[in-house]
Amino acid sequence: MRWSQYFIPTLKESPADAEILSHKLLLRAGLVRKLTGGLYTFLPLGLRVLRKIENLIREEMNRAGAIEVLMPALQPTDIWRQSGRYETASDVLYKAKDRSNKEWILSPTAEEVITTLAAGELNSYRQMPVNFYQVSVKFRDEIRPRFGLMRAKEFIMKDAYSFDSSDEGAMASYQRMYDAYTRIFNRCGLRNFPVEADTGVIGGNYSHEFMVPAVTGENEVVYCEACGYAANIEKATSGIPKTAAREIGGGGEKFATPGVVTIEALSKAPYSVPANRQIKTLVYVADSQPVLILIRGDDQLNETKFLARTGALAARPATPEECAATLGAKPGSLGAVLNVPATVKILADERLRGANDMTTGANEDGFHLRSVSIDRDIKVTEWFDLRTVTAGEPCAKCAKPLKMQRAIEVGHVFKLGTKYSEKLHAYFLDADGKSKPCVMGCYGIGVTRTMQAVIEQCNDKDGIVWPLAVAPYAVCVTPLAVAKDSAVMQLAEKIYAELTAAGVEVILDDRDDRPGVKFKDADLVGFPLRVSIGEKSLANGEVELKPRGGAVQLVKAEEALAQIHAFLAAKS
RNA sequence: CGGGACGUAGCGUAGCUUGGUAGCGCGCUUGGUUCGGGUCCAAGAGGUCGUGAGUUCAAAUCUCACCGUCCCGACCA
Numbered sequence: 077m078r079w080s081q082y083f084i085p086t087l088k089e090s091p092a093d094a095e096i097l098s099h100k101l102l103l104r105a106g107l108v109r110k111l112t113g114g115l116y117t118f119l120p121l122g123l124r125v126l127r128k129i130e131n132l133i134r135e136e137m138n139r140a141g142a143i144e145v146l147m148p149a150l151q152p153t154d155i156w157r158q159s160g161r162y163e164t165a166s167d168v169l170y171k172a173k174d175r176s177n178k179e180w181i182l183s184p185t186a187e188e189v190i191t192t193l194a195a196g197e198l199n200s201y202r203q204m205p206v207n208f209y210q211v212s213v214k215f216r217d218e219i220r221p222r223f224g225l226m227r228a229k230e231f232i233m234k235d236a237y238s239f240d241s242s243d244e245g246a247m248a249s250y251q252r253m254y255d256a257y258t259r260i261f262n263r264c265g266l267r268n269f270p271v272e273a274d275t276g277v278i279g280g281n282y283s284h285e286f287m288v289p290a291v292t293g294e295n296e297v298v299y300c301e302a303c304g305y306a307a308n309i310e311k312a313t314s315g316i317p318k319t320a321a322r323e324i325g326g327g328g329e330k331f332a333t334p335g336v337v338t339i340e341a342l343s344k345a346p347y348s349v350p351a352n353r354q355i356k357t358l359v360y361v362a363d364s365q366p367v368l369i370l371i372r373g374d375d376q377l378n379e380t381k382f383l384a385r386t387g388a389l390a391a392r393p394a395t396p397e398e399c400a401a402t403l404g405a406k407p408g409s410l411g412a413v414l415n416v417p418a419t420v421k422i423l424a425d426e427r428l429r430g431a432n433d434m435t436t437g438a439n440e441d442g443f444h445l446r447s448v449s450i451d452r453d454i455k456v457t458e459w460f461d462l463r464t465v466t467a468g469e470p471c472a473k474c475a476k477p478l479k480m481q482r483a484i485e486v487g488h489v490f491k492l493g494t495k496y497s498e499k500l501h502a503y504f505l506d507a508d509g510k511s512k513p514c515v516m517g518c519y520g521i522g523v524t525r526t527m528q529a530v531i532e533q534c535n536d537k538d539g540i541v542w543p544l545a546v547a548p549y550a551v552c553v554t555p556l557a558v559a560k561d562s563a564v565m566q567l568a569e570k571i572y573a574e575l576t577a578a579g580v581e582v583i584l585d586d587r588d589d590r591p592g593v594k595f596k597d598a599d600l601v602g603f604p605l606r607v608s609i610g611e612k613s614l615a616n617g618e619v620e621l622k623p624r625g626g627a628v629q630l631v632k633a634e635e636a637l638a639q640i641h642a643f644l645a646a647k648s
Numbered sequence: 649c650g651g652g653a654c655g656u657a658g659c660g661u662a663g664c665u666u667g668g669u670a671g672c673g674c675g676c677u678u679g680g681u682u683c684g685g686g687u688c689c690a691a692g693a694g695g696u697c698g699u700g701a702g703u704u705c706a707a708a709u710c711u712c713a714c715c716g717u718c719c720c721g722a723c724c725a
Contacts, residue, residue, distance in 0.1 A: 088674060088686070089660045093718050113717065219649085222718085337725065358725065376724055393723065407725030437725080464724090556684060592685040599685090610684055620684090 077549070079585040083120050085109075086597050096292045098532035099224035101540050105601045107548075114221025114229035121601065122527075124548040126232065129523055129530075130211050132545060133234050133260055140256040142207040142236050147189045149213055151181045155188040159499050164389050168216045170229075182215035187496050187518060190237040194502040194514055201241035201506045204514070205249050209236035211523065223292065225528040226484070232523040239497075239514040241506060246515035250282070250491050253519040257286050257487045260521065264530055265543025268486065271297050272307035274380050275490055286487035286521075288529045293484040298465050302476035310380035313461055314469035314478055319352065319372060319431035326447035328413060334442045337408025339373045342435065342444065350374075355428065355436035355448065357410040359399045362388035366402045368412050370424040370454070372431075375463040385460040386423070403439045411437035412454045413445055422455060425462040486526045492516040540602030541625045544647040549583040551575060551640060552603040556591045556610035567619070567633060568609045574637050580644065599624065605643055607636065 083106075090100035093110070102108050107122030118126055134144065150172070156162040162169075162181075170182040183189070190208055198204065214233045221227050238249035254270065261268040266288050273285040285308055287297055298312035299305065307313070336342050339356060342349050354373030359366055360382070367386070371377050383391055396406050404415050412422050413436060428434075432449035450456065467480040497503070497513035506512050527546070534541045544550060553575070555568035568584060575582040583603070585594050591610070598606050608620040618630045621639055631639045 085658095087659065091659065092654085092661090095718070110717095219722085220719095339725085356725070358723085360723095371724080379723055382723095393725085396725085399725075410725060590683060590685085590687065592683095592687080595685045597686085608684075612684070 077583045079583055080587050082583070084597070084601065085119070086600055094224065096223050096226075096532070097535060098292070098528045099226075101531050101535060101600075102224055102528060105540055108225070110224075114218060114227070116225060116228065121548040125527055125542070125546055126523065128546045128548075129264060129526055130232070130234070132263055133211065133521060133523065136256045136260045136263070137209050137234070137236060139259075140207075140252045142209045142238075142253075142256075144210060145208045146210050146212060147183070147186045147193075149183045149215070151183050151186075151189055153179050153181055155192055155500060156181055159188050159191075159496055161188070168218070170215045170217050183212075184214055184216045185233075185518075185520070186210070186212075186235055187237065187492070187516075188500065191496040191500040191502050191514075191516070194237075194239050194497065195500055198239055198502060198504050198514060200504055204504070205238060205240045205245050207236055207238040207249060207253075209234060209519075223528075225524040226292075227294070228524065231525065234521040234523055236519040238517040238519070239502070240517075241504060241512070241515070243493075243515055246491060246493075246517055250489060250517045253489050253517065254284060257489060257519070257521070261286055261288070261486060261526075263545050264526060265545060266486070266526070266530060266533060269299075269306060271299070271483075272311050273488065274308060274310040274384055282491035284489050285485045286489075287483035288486050288533060289481055289483045290529065290532045291482055292532060293482040295483050295485050297481050297483045298467075298478050299481065300471040300474060300476055300478055303471060303474035305471055305473050305478075309464065309480070310378065312465040312478075313472050314465045315472040315475055316427065316465075316469045318427050318429055319434075321430055322433040328445045328448050328453050330438050330440075330443050330445055332442060333409075333444045336442075336444070337406075343373075347435075347444075349435045349446070353434055355411070355431075355434050355450075357412055357437055359394035359402055359407075359410065360391050361394050361398060362386055362391040366394060366398065366420050367391075368403075368416065368420055368422045369462060370412055370422065370428055370450075370456070371463060372425065372427050375425065375427060376466075377462055378464040381460070381462050382423070385458075385462065405437065405439045405441050409437040409439065409441045409443060411439050411445060411448075412456075413438070413448055415439045416455075421457040423458050423460055423462065424450065424454070424456045426459055427463055429459060484525065484529045484532065485522070486529050487519075487521045489519045490517060492518055535602075536625055538596070539600035542602045542604055544604045544644065547581075547602065547604050549581045549603055550644055551580055551582040551605045551607060552585055552598045552601075553582060554585045554591075554594050554598060554606055554608045556594075556608065558586055558588050564609050564611055564614055567614065571607060571609070571619075571636055571640075575640065578637075578641070580640070604647065605640065607640065 085106040087104045090104050094100040094103055108116040108118055110116055168184050172180045211234045215230050218227055221229050240246040240249050268286055268288050270284040270286050273283045275283045296309035298307050339351050339354055343351050351373035356371045356373050358369040399407050403410055428450055434448045435446045436448055438445045468477050471478050494513040502514045503511045531540050553568050553572045555564050557564045572584040604624050606622045617633050619633050619636045621629045
């Protein structure tokens with residue numbers, strides 16, 4: 077490709093609405109342009125990178141035995157109602173109506189469609205295992221699109237769905253995808269690692285996310301350097317000790333605490349009740365029902381865990397009015413000892429199990445109770461791990477201190493089980509002649525997000541530093557004079573033609589611009605290798621090879637081609 | 649959905665407090681100049697000042713509404 081015939085609108089300055097580095101570089105390097113919030117046009121160079129990543133994913137999916145298909149982006153609502161996600165995923169669904177006022181869904185993912193396919197086509201255990209995948213546009217009505225391609229209303233996703241006749245088979249399918257994902261992200265040049273993850277509205281019971289460490293990541297990851305434990309903060313647990321039992325001092329006496337409505341205030345004089353001796357009582361409304369959640373005063377509720385453990389579809393903190401209606405007091409004086417209606421469930425965090433000599437609200441504004449024993453004074457409905465892990469806590473597996481890091485989620489693998497196959501009737505006949513639901517797994521990669529994650533991780537002060545595997549072009553040939561009859565241009569044309577003939581992805585910067593402009597642009601766009609041809613070095617019969625981010629290397633013109641091939645071979 | 653900031657030429661921005669001629673840099677066009685890290689000089693083109701209403705003799709500027717963008721939050725009683 078000749079630069080002058082192409083379309084690479086680079087920018088010296090980044091548009092004001094780009095906040096993070098990778099977003100700015102996407103725009104400055106002329107890879108994408110924004111149409112509106114959360115919607116982007118891929119320009120030629122950006123599209124090339126996208127295709128590179130897609131094809132790399134295809135290679136690895138095919139290698140892992142998955143089979144490519146393409147499903148409709150426009151989907152009927154009835155299968156979404158059947159799976160139950162018309163309601164549970166309602167917030168993210170884009171809905172469209174046709175001329176007869178019938179409602180359709182713009183696909184945010186395709187479990188319903190693939191399971192419908194399986195229901196019709198997979199009749200025998202002999203047809204499994206099978207894994208279908210596609211690379212396609214997905215639509216999600218994000219609460220807040222942000223960071224360019226990181227969280228967009230429309231994005232490219234690779235989604236795969238495995239069908240097995242047994243649980244063991246499903247685990248093997250899961251493992252194949254897990255391994256494939258590791259290969260994919262490694263090949264993209266990304267530092268990445270899998271973490272244990274919550275399953276959210278997708279459902280299922282076993283899941284890993286593939287994370288790319290980045291300060292701008294939207295996820296918080298807990299990990300242990302000693303034993304390799306790693307989990308999303310939404311899922312992470314630690315080996316932190318339970319609350320120490322004490323000699324109990326009394327039997328839950330009420331005492332006045334006028335104006336005290338926070339854990340912190342109660343921990344100060346004159347009350348001086350340390351936060352770790354307080355029970356924090358939260359009222360949530362889960363699927364329209366009030367629920368009490370008990371957490372130790374110095375801990376934080378992990379809402380994701382709460383949702384996962386209770387199976388609630390939606391939950392929110394109760395309003396002060398709802399708190400008063402349920403318990404007779406406003407937030408700040410709430411507790412689970414007195415005046416709790418029998419219909420209200422009390423969920424307690426495991427860390428409080430067996431705790432005594434605790435202080436909590438009395439369900440009377442301005443009063444608390446001291447010397448409370450959980451076992452004796454509170455009718456806990458269920459115990460769960462509900463707290464949020466913090467950095468430095470001992471690892472549950474090896475007791476070494478846990479660390480925390482922000483990361484970008486680029487892939488997610490789920491073991492789904494039979495949730496969708498049962499609801500959408502994907503049953504098969506097993507060897508014993510019995511009808512059973514397919515055991516499913518699903519596996520997603522955010523392709524467009526991965527592209528931006530690479531930029532977020534691979535850059536320097538001058539611009540993007542593409543890993544060869546995903547670079548829009550491998551080589552940029554840069555003649556420093558473009559007059560047709562010049563020796564410089566003739567050599568540039570020759571090298572360009574030879575590389576093209578050899579199948580190397582090469583761009584010839586034939587623009588009549590000053591060298592500085594070309595160098596800046598080449599650095600900004602981030603081609604892995606720049607081959608510069610100028611009068612000075614050519615006078616010595618030399619051309620210049622400059623790996624992006626590396627040092628200049630002068631080579632004899634006649635050796636240039638071999639050197640370029642050697643460079644590319646070493647990088648791939 | 650709540651809070652905050654912002655909306656002036658393709659991009660980045662000044663002007664708004666104190667109402668009166670819309671300015672700068674980049675980019676773009678033309679001519680010259682320069683030619684190994686975003687040359688320099690000169691001359692140009694390009695703006696419904698987000699939209700609509702209001703106040704006023706007069707609105708980019710003040711008021712209100714709406715639209716859009718970005719950030720934070722939508723958990724901690």
